[in-house]
Structures are given as C-alpha cells and as structure tokens.
Amino acid sequence: MLDDTMKAQLKTYLERVVRPIEITAFVDDGAKSRETLDLLNDLVQLSDKITVTESRGASDARVPSFALTSPGEDIHLAFAGLPMGHEFTSLILALLQTGGYPPKVEQAIIDQIKGLDGDFKFETYFSQSCQNCPDVVQALNLMAVLNPKIQHAAIDGALFQKEVDARQVMSVPTVYLNGEVFGQGRMGVEEIVAKLDTGAVEREAKRLATLDPFEVLVVGGGPAGAAAAIYAARKGIRTGVAAERFGGQVLDTMAIENFISVPYTEGPKLATALEQHVREYEVEIMNLQKAQKLVPGDDFISIELANGAALKAKSVILATGARWRQMGVPGEDKYRAKGVAYCPHCDGPLFKGKRVAVIGGGNSGVEAAIDLAGVVAHVTLFEFDTKLRADEVLQRKLASLPNVDVKLSARTTEVLGDGQKVTGLTYENRVSGQIQTLELEGIFVQIGLLPNTEWLKGSLELSPRGEIVVDERGQTSVPGVFAAGDCTTVPYKQIIIAMGEGAKASLGAFDYLIRSSAPGEPESKAA
Known part of the structure; x- marks a missing residue:
C-alpha cells in the first residue's frame, strides 16, 4: 500500500509515539477491505506500539473502516475508507495524538475542548482530493482524543456513495453532529469549538475590548495581511492582525505553481507557513474576527467587529481579500452545497x-x-x-x-x-x-472574484467594482488607512503580488506613523 519513501517518513513520525495504539479494522472480503488491511499491516511493521485486530460482521460498523484507541484511554476516533491523498496527513496526526504525542495547539484551546460537556457524535464526509477537508478532519480527531464525550468518524464520500446519496451530501467537507448537519466547508478547531462553546464569543469580545491600541492593525490574514504584519512587527511596533480566517482565500487554492522559487505547493500548506512566520514575531493574532465598520478618529482609527468589540490603532492596513463571485441568479443560494x-x-x-x-x-x-x-x-x-x-x-x-x-x-x-x-x-x-x-x-x-469590501462603503473611496482605491504607497482616501491585496485596485490578483503589496502598505504605514509623530515646525516670531 505505502511506497518505500512514505514508509520511511511515517516510521520517523511514529518514533514519537509514547503509548500503545490499538486499531480495530472492520472489514469483509472485498477489494477495499483488502486495501485497508494492507495499509494497517504496513503501520504494524513500522512501529512496535501498533496492533491491529480484525472484526468481521459487525452490523453497526461501516465496512471497510478502522477505529483508533489506546489502552486506558477513552477515545472514539475512526476512519471509514482509506485516508489517502490529502487525508494521509490526518491519519499520521491521528496516530501520533492517539499515541500520546502532544498536539501543536494553544493550551487555552486544549482546555476549552476538555471542558466541553455533552454527547457529541461527529461524522465528516471528505474526498481524497479535497484540500479543505483535512483541517476539519484533523480538528475533530484531536477533539475526540482530548475529550471522551466527543466521537468522530471521517468518511470517504466517494467510497460510501449510497450513504452520501441518502444524506444528499453534495459538498465536502460536510459535518454531521448527532445526525444533523453541523457545518460545511473549511473549519478549524477554534471555529468548531466556538460553535460548541456558546459563551466563547462573548468572552473573546470582552478580552479584545481590553486590548491597548495598536500602532498597526492589519485586517485580514491572507498573503497580503501576513506580509504586512511581518514587515510591521520587524520595525518593532505594536502590531495586531484581525482575520475572519487566517490564510484567507489561499486556504481554498489547490496547486500553486507560480510562486517564484517554489516550483509547487498547495494553498493550505502555504497558509500554515504564513501563520507560522507571523507567530515568530510579537503579533497579536485575533482569528475568527469579522470586521464590520471602520471609524476614523483624531487620535485612533477604530475597527468595529461583528462580536461587538472595537479595536483601536494609529494606522490600519486593510487586506480583506476577495471571495468567489456568485452568478446571482434564482436558485443559486437555495441549492448551494446541494449541487x-x-x-x-x-x-x-x-x-x-x-x-x-x-x-x-x-x-x-x-x-x-x-x-x-x-x-x-x-x-x-x-x-x-x-x-x-x-x-x-x-x-x-x-x-x-x-x-x-x-x-x-x-x-x-x-x-x-x-x-x-x-x-x-x-x-x-x-x-x-x-x-x-x-x-x-x-x-x-x-x-472570478468579488472584493470583501461591502462593510467599507461610505467609509473610504471604492472603485465601481468595489475595490479599495489606493495610491503607489497603498494609502487609501482616509489618512492612516492603507490597503493591500485582492481587495484593492492594484491589477493582477496573484499571491506573490499580494505579498509585495502587503509589504509596501506596511512600509507606507510605518512612514505615516513616523511623520505623524514628528514634532511640528516651530512658529516664526514677528520681528
């Protein structure tokens, strides 16, 4: 099942496992079951901490599927079908976390997951070619490892076609919670936890309201926003990033083959690298925050958020990007994700x-x-x-x-x-x-694309297409407010151009801060 290169890489990862992993395989005599067993047998050969037990004829289990747990742990995590393609990483992480390897998640999120109370049975339908699915699968797998009240099954929709047709699943990832649709599309662990923890939004709004004003506040976490934040932070000034989802539209991009010096990468990988780079600096990252109003002021510019909080800054860089343009015809909204x-x-x-x-x-x-x-x-x-x-x-x-x-x-x-x-x-x-x-x-x-600028109408100058009008420095029509990336009038919407524009806007904002804080010219005295 796995080639020699994949085996060597996986063997290195599995050396991090600190406790036994027990896998139960629900199989029959079909070809897909044989492929599943081939994969699991490869895992057994790569680590002495992994054991596999076959179960045939289980009436309540999908076939083929396999469940992961560890002795003494109450873990309910399963894969139905082969987690290959984009989901192979999900399998590796599930093995590591089931085997006791600590997740790379902030402790506050871990504590929040462990504190969730209730019965949560999640089912996620994925496709092996979906670059959005792994985030959802990996988030729910992690939650199932950390909290015994959470169950998760990741299901290959192409393999379980009858089930997909019965539930009329026409978009992946589609997540069911206790038999009802919970969500569709990309969701990270923070977003899922926020939907389950109903008090999380209010608590975060109160925390954000206590933050001191930023010198540079970046609105948007895509390539332009990430570049702007890095350039600002490197100047040693107080920098914040408020993003509806860090990574932006790059998260929905499949193959990237024109990013100079990188012959090939994929959107989610680049988005992860962007966030990791930003986190190397002292930047306040505020994820899952939707901006809804810009309010200029004499001392500070205010960005009002959908959760009721307001962030203040001496300068703002707008990098809200763009989204897929809709047809705008009857029936489109009604049948979104239904065909x-x-x-x-x-x-x-x-x-x-x-x-x-x-x-x-x-x-x-x-x-x-x-x-x-x-x-x-x-x-x-x-x-x-x-x-x-x-x-x-x-x-x-x-x-x-x-x-x-x-x-x-x-x-x-x-x-x-x-x-x-x-x-x-x-x-x-x-x-x-x-x-x-x-x-x-x-x-x-x-x-094509539509700029995410509706919330800025009446606040600054927009083009007839809704793009933010900027000059050669990224300055908008409002002093102290700059913009970069796909939301602006800069032509050619490309990742590499957005990054350059983000850097330029950040340098423009820094220059603005220097000039606006410089002492004025002394008044001349009359002779």
Whole structure:
C-alpha cells in the first residue's frame, strides 16, 4: 500500500509515539477491505506500539473502516475508507495524538475542548482530493482524543456513495453532529469549538475590548495581511492582525505553481507557513474576527467587529481579500452545497458518473472542466462571451476531451431543483435570445472574484467594482488607512503580488506613523 519513501517518513513520525495504539479494522472480503488491511499491516511493521485486530460482521460498523484507541484511554476516533491523498496527513496526526504525542495547539484551546460537556457524535464526509477537508478532519480527531464525550468518524464520500446519496451530501467537507448537519466547508478547531462553546464569543469580545491600541492593525490574514504584519512587527511596533480566517482565500487554492522559487505547493500548506512566520514575531493574532465598520478618529482609527468589540490603532492596513463571485441568479443560494459548488477539486468526486456544468470560460473554468471530465459522466461549460478566455494550451486540452461540450454566448438564468438538490439550469442564448433548459446534477461556478469590501462603503473611496482605491504607497482616501491585496485596485490578483503589496502598505504605514509623530515646525516670531 505505502511506497518505500512514505514508509520511511511515517516510521520517523511514529518514533514519537509514547503509548500503545490499538486499531480495530472492520472489514469483509472485498477489494477495499483488502486495501485497508494492507495499509494497517504496513503501520504494524513500522512501529512496535501498533496492533491491529480484525472484526468481521459487525452490523453497526461501516465496512471497510478502522477505529483508533489506546489502552486506558477513552477515545472514539475512526476512519471509514482509506485516508489517502490529502487525508494521509490526518491519519499520521491521528496516530501520533492517539499515541500520546502532544498536539501543536494553544493550551487555552486544549482546555476549552476538555471542558466541553455533552454527547457529541461527529461524522465528516471528505474526498481524497479535497484540500479543505483535512483541517476539519484533523480538528475533530484531536477533539475526540482530548475529550471522551466527543466521537468522530471521517468518511470517504466517494467510497460510501449510497450513504452520501441518502444524506444528499453534495459538498465536502460536510459535518454531521448527532445526525444533523453541523457545518460545511473549511473549519478549524477554534471555529468548531466556538460553535460548541456558546459563551466563547462573548468572552473573546470582552478580552479584545481590553486590548491597548495598536500602532498597526492589519485586517485580514491572507498573503497580503501576513506580509504586512511581518514587515510591521520587524520595525518593532505594536502590531495586531484581525482575520475572519487566517490564510484567507489561499486556504481554498489547490496547486500553486507560480510562486517564484517554489516550483509547487498547495494553498493550505502555504497558509500554515504564513501563520507560522507571523507567530515568530510579537503579533497579536485575533482569528475568527469579522470586521464590520471602520471609524476614523483624531487620535485612533477604530475597527468595529461583528462580536461587538472595537479595536483601536494609529494606522490600519486593510487586506480583506476577495471571495468567489456568485452568478446571482434564482436558485443559486437555495441549492448551494446541494449541487451548486465552487471547488471542483473538493466536490468533484461526489459527482462521479453524473452530469455537471461549469460556469466560466477563463483559466479557472476551463481547468475545472478538464479536471471534472476525468470524474463525471459529462461536462457542459458555459461562457458568457463569444469565445473562451483561457490560455490556449488549456483550450486545446479541453477540446480533446470527448465528454465535454462548450456553449458560448450563454447566460445562466436560473438554477433548477426539486427542493432537495439541483436538477438542472436554464440559460439564454445571447445571440438568438432563446431560453433553454439543461438537465444535470451539479453546477460548478468559476466566474472570478468579488472584493470583501461591502462593510467599507461610505467609509473610504471604492472603485465601481468595489475595490479599495489606493495610491503607489497603498494609502487609501482616509489618512492612516492603507490597503493591500485582492481587495484593492492594484491589477493582477496573484499571491506573490499580494505579498509585495502587503509589504509596501506596511512600509507606507510605518512612514505615516513616523511623520505623524514628528514634532511640528516651530512658529516664526514677528520681528
């Protein structure tokens, strides 16, 4: 199952295990069960602290699946299916934590997890190609290790297709708690704990309200925000970062192949590296904090948060990034995560053998259509313009695929469904004006980005597209307020450009602080 390189790496990790790990495998004579046993037998060979017991015919267990625990510990953690692909790291961490290796989580979060009271049975549906799923799986696995009242099963949706269809899971990760949908999409351990601990938001708001004013407050934790925070902290000034989710849109990015000097990386890995770099400095990181109002002042600029707290600073750097643009048609909101999706890498495997549409003919849309064509039965790509806008090499690849159709001059007008899931869409032929209907099961929207700036309307100058207008130093129309990254008018929305703009805005803010604190010119006296 594992190649020699993976075995060598895993063996090194398993040397950190300090207590026995007992694995119970629920299997039958099928091919997937044999693959599961091959994987578990590899683990046994790599560590003398791991034992595996087979269980056949268990009526209440998914097959194949396996559960992890340790003697004397009350741990309820299981994987249904093979945790390979992006989930292989989740397996490694689950083994280490079950085996007593301490997690790299702040002690306050550990204490909060241990203090949760109730019966929590979590089930997470993942796909091996989903880069968002590991954060959720790893967070809930950790919680199951730390608190015996928490159970977690990570389920490969592509393998348990009947279960996925019965629950109408059309987006991963999808998390169930005690049989009801708990959440969908990326969630970190802090966010999950905050949803369970109802008093956490109020306590954090009270704590934030007691903080002294910052010299530089960065709003946003993506590449631009991280770069701005690092450059500010290196100047030795009091720096804070308030982010709705640290990492920003990079967390939803699959392959990154144009980050200079790094031939290949993945969004979540880069986001982790960004946060680790910021934490090397004395920066106050305030995660899960949504800004909702900017209030300029004579002495301090105030950022009001959704939880009711307000942060004050002498200068502010706005780096709130952007999000996927929606079609804005009837039915889109109703069927989001019920057939309407925005991440083909994450959700594509759930549509195996089905008919889907991709909306958008740029690079993202054509790449999505190419990837999906290898999984689904048929892809129809819709482009509003009279021609595709993707790179020529991508267009040639798309044209070579037998199960892809392209419709040009096509405007999506409505998402259709049966109340539970998508059943099709209607679109207008912009040449003839005719409205047509296409039956399908999934719609992947890839039509660009929308800046996260709605909360700034009326506070500073925005472009007609909603982007923050900045000058060559990153200065906005409000003195002391700077901006950087995908939320600004700077062209070409790229990670590497956002980082450079974040650094520039931070240097601009530092220069502003120096100039605004310098003593004024002495008044001349009359002769």
